Amino acid sequence: MILDSKIPEGPLAEKWSRHKFNLKLVNPANKRKFTIIVVGTGLAGASAAASLAELGYNVKTFCYQDSPRRAHSIAAQGGINAAKNYQNDGDSVFRLFYDTIKGGDYRAREANVYRLAEVSVNIIDQCVAQGVPFAREYGGLLDNRSFGGAQVSRTFYARGQTGQQLLLGAYSALNRQIHAGKVTSYTRHEMLDVVMIDGHAKGIITRDLKTGAIESHEGHAVLLCTGGYGNVFFLSTNAMGCNVTAAWRAHKRGAYFANPCYTQIHPTCIPVTGDHQSKLTLMSESLRNDGRVWVPKTKEIAEKLRKGQIKISDIKEEDRDYFLERKYPSFGNLVPRDVASRNAKQMADEGRGVGATGLAVFLDFADAIKRLGEDTVRAKYGNLFDMYYQITDENPYKQPMRIYPAVHYTMGGLWVDYNLMTSIPGLYALGECNFSDHGANRLGASALMQGLADGYFVIPYTVGDYLTSLGFKPVDKSNPAFEQTRLEVEENVNKLLSLKGSKTVDDIHKKLGHIMWEYCGMARNEEGLMKAKGLIQELKKEFWNDVTVLGENEELNLSLEKAGRVADFIELGELMVDDALNRRESCGGHFREESATADGEAKRDDEHYAYVAAWEYTGDNQPEVLHKEPLVFENVKLTQRSYK
Amino acid sequence: MSETTMNLTLKIWRQKNQNEKGRFVTIEAKGISTDMSFLEMLDVVNEDLTRKGEDPIYFDHDCREGICGMCSLYINGQPHGPKHGTTTCQLHMRSFHDGQTIVIEPWRAAAFPVLKDLAVDRTAFDRIQQAGGYVSVNTGGVPDANCLPIPKVKADEAFESATCIGCGACVAACKNASAMLFVSAKISQYALLPQGQAERWSRAQAMVEQMDAEGFGACTVTKACEAECPVGIKLTNIARMNRDYFNAKFFKEETVHH
Ligand SMILES: Cc1cc2nc3c(=O)[nH]c(=O)nc-3n(C[C@H](O)[C@H](O)[C@H](O)COP(=O)(O)OP(=O)(O)OC[C@H]3O[C@@H](n4cnc5c(N)ncnc54)[C@H](O)[C@@H]3O)c2cc1C
Ligand code: SF4
Ligand code: FES
Numbered sequence: 001m002i003l004d005s006k007i008p009e010g011p012l013a014e015k016w017s018r019h020k021f022n023l024k025l026v027n028p029a030n031k032r033k034f035t036i037i038v039v040g041t042g043l044a045g046a047s048a049a050a051s052l053a054e055l056g057y058n059v060k061t062f063c064y065q066d067s068p069r070r071a072h073s074i075a076a077q078g079g080i081n082a083a084k085n086y087q088n089d090g091d092s093v094f095r096l097f098y099d100t101i102k103g104g105d106y107r108a109r110e111a112n113v114y115r116l117a118e119v120s121v122n123i124i125d126q127c128v129a130q131g132v133p134f135a136r137e138y139g140g141l142l143d144n145r146s147f148g149g150a151q152v153s154r155t156f157y158a159r160g161q162t163g164q165q166l167l168l169g170a171y172s173a174l175n176r177q178i179h180a181g182k183v184t185s186y187t188r189h190e191m192l193d194v195v196m197i198d199g200h201a202k203g204i205i206t207r208d209l210k211t212g213a214i215e216s217h218e219g220h221a222v223l224l225c226t227g228g229y230g231n232v233f234f235l236s237t238n239a240m241g242c243n244v245t246a247a248w249r250a251h252k253r254g255a256y257f258a259n260p261c262y263t264q265i266h267p268t269c270i271p272v273t274g275d276h277q278s279k280l281t282l283m284s285e286s287l288r289n290d291g292r293v294w295v296p297k298t299k300e301i302a303e304k305l306r307k308g309q310i311k312i313s314d315i316k317e318e319d320r321d322y323f324l325e326r327k328y329p330s331f332g333n334l335v336p337r338d339v340a341s342r343n344a345k346q347m348a349d350e351g352r353g354v355g356a357t358g359l360a361v362f363l364d365f366a367d368a369i370k371r372l373g374e375d376t377v378r379a380k381y382g383n384l385f386d387m388y389y390q391i392t393d394e395n396p397y398k399q400p401m402r403i404y405p406a407v408h409y410t411m412g413g414l415w416v417d418y419n420l421m422t423s424i425p426g427l428y429a430l431g432e433c434n435f436s437d438h439g440a441n442r443l444g445a446s447a448l449m450q451g452l453a454d455g456y457f458v459i460p461y462t463v464g465d466y467l468t469s470l471g472f473k474p475v476d477k478s479n480p481a482f483e484q485t486r487l488e489v490e491e492n493v494n495k496l497l498s499l500k501g502s503k504t505v506d507d508i509h510k511k512l513g514h515i516m517w518e519y520c521g522m523a524r525n526e527e528g529l530m531k532a533k534g535l536i537q538e539l540k541k542e543f544w545n546d547v548t549v550l551g552e553n554e555e556l557n558l559s560l561e562k563a564g565r566v567a568d569f570i571e572l573g574e575l576m577v578d579d580a581l582n583r584r585e586s587c588g589g590h591f592r593e594e595s596a597t598a599d600g601e602a603k604r605d606d607e608h609y610a611y612v613a614a615w616e617y618t619g620d621n622q623p624e625v626l627h628k629e630p631l632v633f634e635n636v637k638l639t640q641r642s643y644k
Numbered sequence: 645m646s647e648t649t650m651n652l653t654l655k656i657w658r659q660k661n662q663n664e665k666g667r668f669v670t671i672e673a674k675g676i677s678t679d680m681s682f683l684e685m686l687d688v689v690n691e692d693l694t695r696k697g698e699d700p701i702y703f704d705h706d707c708r709e710g711i712c713g714m715c716s717l718y719i720n721g722q723p724h725g726p727k728h729g730t731t732t733c734q735l736h737m738r739s740f741h742d743g744q745t746i747v748i749e750p751w752r753a754a755a756f757p758v759l760k761d762l763a764v765d766r767t768a769f770d771r772i773q774q775a776g777g778y779v780s781v782n783t784g785g786v787p788d789a790n791c792l793p794i795p796k797v798k799a800d801e802a803f804e805s806a807t808c809i810g811c812g813a814c815v816a817a818c819k820n821a822s823a824m825l826f827v828s829a830k831i832s833q834y835a836l837l838p839q840g841q842a843e844r845w846s847r848a849q850a851m852v853e854q855m856d857a858e859g860f861g862a863c864t865v866t867k868a869c870e871a872e873c874p875v876g877i878k879l880t881n882i883a884r885m886n887r888d889y890f891n892a893k894f895f896k897e898e899t900v901h902h
Contacts, residue, residue, distance in 0.1 A: 140793030
């Protein structure tokens with residue numbers, strides 16, 4: 001199959017308008033003849049489901065939590081970007097487009113990113129109309145802040161809980177449609193497979209997590225809005241239940257997986273304390289606006305500090321290395337995430353890390369407190385400081401925070417065309433689940449924007465075009481594919497339940513996490529990746545031979561839920577390694593040590609790697625086939641990113 | 645930070661499913677680090693149980709950052725445990741001491757039936773929101789966001805109400821299992837904002853009626869909900885809700901707008 005991105009003709013700024021005009025429309029009276037399945041109720045899923053139901057389609061939504069409102073989008077703190085230019089500081093759709101393309105290290109599609117920037121302005125209008133309580137200025141207008149190193153203030157926020165407020169807005173719109181009878185919501189349901197008929201997606205198989213019932217659901221189109229796969233690393237800032245299962249099972253049915261190795265490691269997280277750790281907590285990036293990052297100048301001082309022979313206050317100013325300010329004088333502490341993370345790792349590798357494990361750097365507010373006063377700092381960051389205090393038992397007003405990078409976001413995901421359709425006709429992917437807009441590195445406050453853009457403003461147009469091609473027939477539920485796929489899922493569940501080895505699922509998951517972090521994390525090289533591939537293959541065997549899954553299917557079953565997800569993570573892990581091996585260049589979050597500039601910065605290879613790597617599954621334990629979608633840049637000039 | 649370990653005795657509610665009767669089971673938890681979160685302590689216990697071939701304890705959780713509202717444990721007689729203003733997932737073991745006995749139960753309320761062990765069914769909350777917890781606007785065709793200035797004080801007040809994470813601790817804390825704090829938080833958010841005015845009265849009425857239909861109890865102002873709410877939702881929300889509800893119920897539509 002040839003990858004057709006379906007990017008519309010015409011000048012960049014007109015592509016989306018023209019495309020909308022060319023898409024076929026479904027007559028209002030016919031919309032109710034179609035059913036659309038939406039898996040996931042985060043920003044992408046909830047906004048899509050509500051908007052489609054408003055148009056008149058019948059919608060079924062699914063999520064694994066007990067309520068649609070608890071999707072992982074709820075945890076986003078910092079904010080959402082939009083090219084409103086309310087601050088008159090030089091922002092525009094083109095600037096947001098440009099920043100996103102550049103921030104993504106020129107590995108995203110121009111047309112998709114431009115559309116994202118274009119509809120970003122509508123998102124804010126929509127959310128305000130719903131009653132989302134964004135931060136405001138005294139004059140009553142919306143407040144903005146600069147975020148993640150952006151040179152304009154285009155980030156809208158709701159104190160430290162932008163994600164929760166945006167999601168509750170989308171959830172309220174969804175609730176209105178549930179009340180109207182246009183949406184049926186299935187909670188505590190996990191999607192385990194896609195039903196394929198004549199090469200098209202026609203439904204899904206789910207497991208009711210409460211009763212174990214394995215059911216099939218039919219639909220004219222299926223939208224996967226199931227979030228990212230950061231939990232392949234075991235430890236990440238993602239919620240505990242975030243998983244790749246829905247996307248992975250779709251991949252096995254023919255949906256290509258694009259750029260799986262692009263992972264974002266966020267620089268400001270609370271460091272790991274011990275083996276018991278179950279997840280990592282993000283400290284908002286906004287902290288870098290006022291906090292200064294440093295480590296002791298020498299290994300010796302760092303070691304004394306770690307051993308408790310000296311205190312932080314004993315380290316003289318000249319013995320502190322503010323390494324980001326030193327290396328990147330123009331951006332300083334506000335360099336992009338990938339750069340900040342790699343530098344922190346480098347400090348730890350040099351033996352200059354702090355904290356008991358040495359895997360941390362300081363984020364110091366002493367200067368900010370001196371300059372602005374403790375009250376101002378409290379007003380700005382109080383909730384974050386409290387959270388830090390709560391978790392670490394250390395008071396950040398009195399001593400610097402300790403931070404370290406952690407897995408946070410996955411830019412890779414299911415390959416989609418401009419219409420957000422995967423390589424399976426009728427199967428779409430929205431939000432973090434797809435690969436489309438962030439290239440090799442995502443800018444802060446852009447994931448919320450993308451999820452809502454996809455759900456509110458893209459899919460309502462593009463899905464209709466596909467539906468009109470189907471005619472108005474109901475999906476044939478008696479087609480044997482439904483029962484066949486259901487039986488296959490049941491068999492897989494039984495196979496998992498028959499495993500009675502000596503390891504727990506978490507044992508295996510933690511091992512996988514170590515392998516991924518060590519060899520496919522912040523820095524990657526050929527030798528390490530080859531080693532990781534072997535280790536993952538062994539781990540897969542260990543899982544199927546020696547893991548234990550307890551209980552039965554017909555109940556809430558913790559070990560069964562985890563086992564299914566970890567089995568998929570193991571397979572995904574191997575593909576991530578393959579993808580990282582294939583891409584012998586450094587770009588964004590993917591740093592290949594073999595491809596660096598003289599001073600150790602990431603070096604792209606546009607001549608050979610300016611493409612999207614889309615992987616096709618060919619069978620169990622078979623190598624996947626690589627398809628390349630060339631990236632064409634007509635509106636920006638490719639440059640090496642520099643933040644010096 | 646000074647990490648130490650401790651041994652604890654857990655008395656945990658175990659219940660196979662909604663229909664069977666539950667009971668307390670005593671489990672010794674050894675070598676628990678003070679740095680662990682409460683849920684990480686339970687993870688450790690579950691890993692031990694699994695190794696012994698015993699069914700791990702089922703409890704709800706997801707974000708482990710205090711925001712998704714999924715975690716829901718009743719610890720030593722308090723929803724979300726002894727620490728004020730936090731969720732169970734943000735509670736750390738340093739709030740306990742070596743040798744302590746910790747009693748862990750699910751939320752108890754008729755409207756929140758136990759599903760298994762420590763997990764309850766809170767879908768009643770969703771149904772209340774579905775009854776009217778929204779502003780009726782469709783996607784698209786809305787005015788520019790800055791066409792509607794909202795005084796900062798009002799916006800901040802609405803935000804305070806909007807921070808409710810839907811955990812249900814207020815219900816679990818209340819001897820009447822009343823859901824008033826939760827319901828009033830949403831009603832207040834919209835009542836305070838201009839966007840919410842058009843449906844203000846019908847919303848209050850619909851949501852309150854659904855709340856009653858779900859079997860939540862009445863409010864006798866014991867203030868237990870406010871004391872246990874992890875995000876500090878205020879009792880004044882309940883007063884506002886009652887006022888709007890009675891306005892809606894006893895006056896004609898035309899006479900209630902002021
Ligand atoms: C701590 C944190 C802070 C963040 N802060 C920001 C920020 O400030 N700004 C920003 O722009 N981005 C931020 N991000 C990123 C952003 O929050 C996410 O990328 C985005 O919310 C993802 O939305 P989504 O709708 O794609 O998926 P999610 O919100 O993750 O939703 C996934 C949905 O899919 C469902 N699901 C998953 N698997 C299955 C299955 N197998 N069966 C059934 N249902 C399933 C889940 O139940 C859920 O409903 C942050 C991320 C984290 C982790
Ligand atoms: S009001 Fe407070 S206690 Fe009640 S559901 Fe909301 S956050 Fe939880
Ligand atoms: S697990 Fe999300 S609030 Fe506790």
